[in-house]
Amino acid sequence: MPEPTIAIVGAGVAGAAAAIRLAERGIAVTLYEAVAEPKPIGAGLLLQPTGQRVLAAMGLLDDALALGTRVDRLFGDTPTGRAVLDMSYRRFHAEAYGLGLQRGALMGLLWRRLRELGVDWQCGASAQGFEQDANGVTLRFADRAPARHAALILANGSFSRLREGMRVAQHAHPFPWGAVWTVLPAPQGFPQIELRQRFRSASQMLGLMPVGKAAGDDTRRGINLFWSLPVAELDGWAGRIGLDRLKAQMAALFPEVTPLLTELTDATQLREARYADVWMARWHDGRVLAIGDCAHGMSPQLGQGANMALIDAHELAAEADGDWPQVFERYTRRRRAHLRFYGQASKRLTPMFQSHAVVAPWLRDRFFGWGGRLPYIHQQSIATLAGVKTGWLWGRLKL
Ligand SMILES: Cc1cc2nc3c(=O)[nH]c(=O)nc-3n(C[C@H](O)[C@H](O)[C@H](O)COP(=O)(O)OP(=O)(O)OC[C@H]3O[C@@H](n4cnc5c(N)ncnc54)[C@H](O)[C@@H]3O)c2cc1C
Structure with a gap:
């Protein structure tokens, strides 16, 4: 007989959301998280209309709206004032917007819902490997007895080693660029901003995004600050570059950020982010x-x-009504076009914003702003940002 419960490894956005959507359908789930006492932390996120729709289906959108800030426009330019990106959600749909939110706030909402649903959530459980057979999956841990489940969902992030246990062609390339980021309280008189970016070629990039309140006990507006750095410079940046020099580089690129930087007084406020493709x-x-x-x-x-x-969590739950190998196969078919489009788009666009390339950002500066003024190109760009595209020329995600 197959084992009754489903194991999910990782209680980040994907794992927590999948546990919620499956539990809502009456499916017994055990959620394993390596961190013993997870804390609601993480960079500011821009939640797109797609993600908002999933939160609405979970009954969490109103709370998310109360915690975050609506973003109607994304604007990015060069130090010489050349507009590179200027996108407005309203031109995608009259009622569409992005939602600037701290990852910690989102996690707080998801974890609350997990508890309301009574999901079996085990922290301090670091999964190390698995074996599957015709009836189920055995999950092994660093310091606890193996557990048997009907199926296993891996949601343990880009740097997962468990993924390598899947008999599927795959690769995970650490990206050569990362970032430091922090959420700072907006000082008195700091202008209301939308999502604001400033680029110098592709080697310097500063991003600002409003993300609701600065912190639990601080009533001031929080602004997420993102500063791009090559991974080679990220390691030990505080000792080598130092906070004062980094702040001077930020202010030289985007002088308007200077009043906000008065809130950045200690290198430990800046967190490092690395990602993988x-x-x-x-x-x-x-x-x-x-x-x-x-x-x-x-x-x-x-x-x-x-x-x-x-979206993964939402679409998985929509298919979860049969035996698991078939459910997972249908899930792959359902998600393929959307995930492939964004994988390709990310690969093509990222070097234009984070790299030592010369030609790609030069072309970006010359043509993005100009192209964006053409209604068709703007439509395509904002649909890409809104998270709904499933192909380069046509195709929209239906949730
Ligand atoms: C600087 C920055 C800015 C971003 N901005 C945006 C944005 O604007 N909009 C947006 O949509 N996304 C954004 N993202 C991306 C977004 O944060 C991630 O895509 C998302 O959080 C991924 O969630 P996840 O649950 O898949 O993985 P993760 O958040 O990495 O969660 C994985 C979980 O698995 C646990 N885990 C790991 N290994 C094990 C193990 N062996 N056993 C048990 N548990 C384990 C980890 O502790 C963790 O809790 C940004 C990311 C960064 C770094």
Whole structure:
């Protein structure tokens, strides 16, 4: 007889959302998380209309709206004032917007819902490997007895080693660029901003995004600050570059950020982010499925990772009505076009924003702003940002 419960490894956005959507359908889930006491932390996220729709289906959108800030426009330019990106959600749909939210706020909502649903959630459980047979999957841990489940969902992020146990062609290339980021309280008089980016070629990039309140006890507006760095410079940056020099580089690129930088007084406020480009020929192998960054990690340039994770969870639950190998196979078919499009788009666009390339950003600066003024190109660009595209020329995700 098959084992009754489903194991999900990783209680990030993908794993927590999948546990919620499956539990809502009455499916018994055990969620394993390596961290003993997970804390609601993480960079500011732009939640797209797609991700918002999944939160609405979970009954969490109103709470998310109360915690975050609506973003109607994305604007990016060069120090000489050349507009590179100027996109407005309203031109995608009259009622569409992005939602700037701290990952911690999103995790707080998802974890609350997990508890409301009574999901079996085990922390301090670091999964080390698995074996599958015709009836189920045995999951092995670092310091606890193996557990037997009907199926296994891997949601343990881009750098998952468990993924390698799937008999599926795959690769995960650590991306050569990463970032430091922090959420700072907006000082008195700091202008209201939308999502704002400033680029110098592709080697310097500063991003600002409003993300609701700065912190639990701080009533001031929080602004997520993102500063791109090559991974080679990320390691030990505080000792080698130092906070003062880094702040001077930020202010030289975008002088308007200077008042905000007065809130950045200690190098430990800046957190490091590294990402990997994950590709898999398919996302299922028998009774095992990969979702979220574990299945399709990408750079955060397109602002899609958490949205994809939410959509994965939603679409998986929509298929979860039969035996698991078939459910997972149908899930792969259902997700293929959307995930392939964003994987390709991320690969093509990221070097234009984070690299030492010369030609690609030169072309970006000359043609993106100009192209964006053409209604068709703007439509395509904003649909890409909104997270709904399933192909380069046509195709829209239906949730
Ligand atoms: C700087 C930055 C900005 C971003 N901006 C955006 C944005 O604007 N919009 C957007 O949509 N996305 C954005 N993203 C991407 C988004 O944060 C990720 O795509 C998303 O959080 C991935 O969620 P996940 O659940 O798949 O993986 P993760 O969040 O990595 O969660 C994996 C979980 O698995 C656990 N785990 C790992 N190994 C094990 C193990 N062996 N056993 C048990 N548990 C394990 C980990 O502790 C973790 O809790 C950004 C990312 C970064 C770094």
